Amino acid sequence: MRRSFLPVLTVVAAIILLWYAGAVWLNSAWAYDQAGRDEVELTFPALVADTWSQDRPRLPAPHQVVAELWKSTVETRITSKRSLVYHAWITLSSTLTGFALGVALGILLAVGIVHNRTMNASVMPWVIASQTIPILAIAPMIIVVLSSIGVTGLLPKALISMYLSFFPVVVGMVKGLRSPEVMQLDQMRTWNASGAQTFRKLRWPSSLPYLFASLKVAVAASLVGAIIGELPTGAVAGLGARMLSGSYYGQTVQIWSALVMAAILAACLVALIGLAERVAGRMMGARA
Structure with missing residues (x-):
């Protein structure tokens, strides 16, 4: 210890x-x-x-931020719009939705890239190129387009979170699904294993360490995306909205308390993924 x-x-x-x-x-x-x-x-x-x-x-000094955190979490009802717990829950809902969408999209793309040469040659370069576009530039575009067709609220922010979170999952899973050695793949062919059996028995278990490492990066990126998604919408709830209102009125202590709350939220999410990784490892026979 x-x-x-x-x-x-x-x-x-x-x-x-x-x-x-x-x-x-x-x-x-x-x-x-x-x-x-x-x-x-x-x-x-x-x-x-x-x-x-x-x-x-x-x-602000650290004790000022701690005092503001205590005031806006413990001393304020969680249903109040002045509660950081309330704002954190709004951001967390967008984060988890976007994270789930990003993980699903990332795994599907990685499976296609590994098993299909056309997707490997065509999709992978676009996946990499997508991350060269600044999220601060594309976030307002996503929100405006979706708002024009009547889609508002949780989904636009979740899509921005998905945009940031799917990339590390794709890269990690492609690396993980390709991690089995040639000898192991040849052995599966010797046993007359089908493609699905090779994937289930060899490629997927081999990719799990890469997947969990990617998930830790992806969930933090998803939280950043949710916060960024709250900034151009004029949202009245969420940690991003809390930071934005603090900047309007010069309340730097409020801004820093929201930042620290976001950091605590990210740390908890990463810790949960780490716990899931240990549980999955033990289920697969890994040593503690």
């Missing part, structure tokens, strides 16, 4: 120290300006105290 958590705690402590130092540096201009107007001398302890307690700082 010490070997596992000590490096993590060390990195977290270093990040927090740098965060506090950055808050002093970025918020000091406002503190000095206020001190100049009040014609008072600002000592270093007073400077630190001021930069860590401003209402609208350029960079």
Whole structure:
């Protein structure tokens, strides 16, 4: 346990120290300006105290973000539109829908690419080229087009999440389905195994480590897509909407609390996939 958590705690402590130092540096201009107007001398302890307690700082201190998180999660009813739990659930629903669609699309494309030379030559380059288009450019287009035909709400955001999440699944699954060695494939032919049997008994089990690695990347990308999908719609709910409203009114503490909430959500989703990976590994006879 010490070997596992000590490096993590060390990195977290270093990040927090740098965060506090950055808050002093970025918020000091406002503190000095206020001190100049009040014609008072600002000592270093007073400077630190001021930069860590401003209402609208350029960079809020960690304890300010934690206080806002506590206020908007524990002290606020989850049905309230001021609750981060409420906004996180809205974003999570889009994330999971888009993630499911992206995983299904990615696996289907990977199976086709591996088993069909035409798809390998034609589809794979387009899959790679699709990721060169900035998502911030294509997200408004998707939302406007779907809105013009009456499709609004969850689906447009889920499609943007799918757009970001299917790519790592395709790449990982293509690599995984091709991972069996030639000797193993020859052995399946020796046993007169059909293509479906080879896929079920050899290719699919061999691809699972690649699949789970891809899923961890895909679910984080899906969350990013859901948040981006909330920005150009003028949405009133979701973590993206929370960040957008905070930027409108200069509430940087609100923006950072939504960012931290998104990070916590992503970490939980990745941890769940890691748990599913261990369960699947044990079911297949892997050592703990």
